[in-house]
Amino acid sequence: MAHYASACPETITSAVEYACAAPSVHNVQPWSWRLQRGQLSLYVDRRRSIPVEDPDGRQLIISCGGALHHLRIALEHNLLEPIVTILPDRSEPDLLASITFRGRAHPEGSSAALFSSLERRRTDRRPFDAPPVGSMGVLSHGANEFGTSMTILARQYGSMLEHASAIATQEHRNDPDYWNELEEWIRSAGSDEGIPRDALPDALSSHESASARAFPSGHLKIERDARDHAALVLLSTPSDAPIDWLNAGQALSSVLLHATASHLASCPLTHLTEVEASREIVRDVASRSGETFQNPQVMIRIGLLESDTEDADSGYNEPVASGRRAIEDVLTIVH
């Protein structure tokens, strides 16, 4: 039975705070929320764009899609069902979604596990062990829900992906504007935006997956020569328009939260899909791995943490949680 009494501003504010725990490219948090007369609106905030790396704003919208999915999980935990209209106004393309609320009698079965993952999930750039056989199926269901498909990229094409990553890395290294933009979003611990240096491998930890994005050196110590055995999965969409990006973001959040709930570590990767030549190789690997959608959006490294890197005495540390902007900076409540 529908009831609206619990959709009070405090409940919505709390859900928006959880939504803002979503991952975003370089932790730019490009979202802005507005609550007015019982309707919540989600806007992309283009003042927080990274124009060199993401000229079309694709990754900004993917990030906002992640926040929208996080919001759904937080609301459902509070027995509120969001009624979401995607891109409701053609004349206002930055308005990504409008949301109203309806009460629901019971939480969904997976709701508690996903809700607790909202705060526990974090991007982890350490090497992983391979995920257990059979653990990936549950992750792909969530992606499919949002018109996005998740493919596990077959290990036999690993060298093609390493080549694609090397192409993207080289193109970025040759572009001082890219490096300046990236440096701007690397911060010290305690900042409410950007990537903390403690979450980035230090210069000696050059182990990293050969498919990972190259970052300026950080403080995260990783055992030298550690090998990464993570699974690489890819989210692809049928076309390459803002609605696909928003959907890919919702799918990304779903995959990451399900991974966290299954005690799997994860790291999104997008440098390969930013550069056309490497994106083309990813598209080829995806189609050889059985993918039919032609638009690769986000790769994700997923696996188990190697037990020795979790040992407090080993000299190797864990990535810190990245900061978030204050709720007053991202949510406007119009009375």
Ligand SMILES: Cc1cc2nc3c(=O)[nH]c(=O)nc-3n(C[C@H](O)[C@H](O)[C@H](O)COP(=O)(O)O)c2cc1C
């Ligand atoms: C669209 C998108 C693209 C991202 N691309 C990368 C990437 O290429 N490499 C990487 O290490 N992390 C990537 N991330 C992870 C972000 O850096 C991370 O979400 C952000 O710093 C916040 O940290 P958290 O996920 O631990 O909360 C990406 C995240 C999103 C949503």
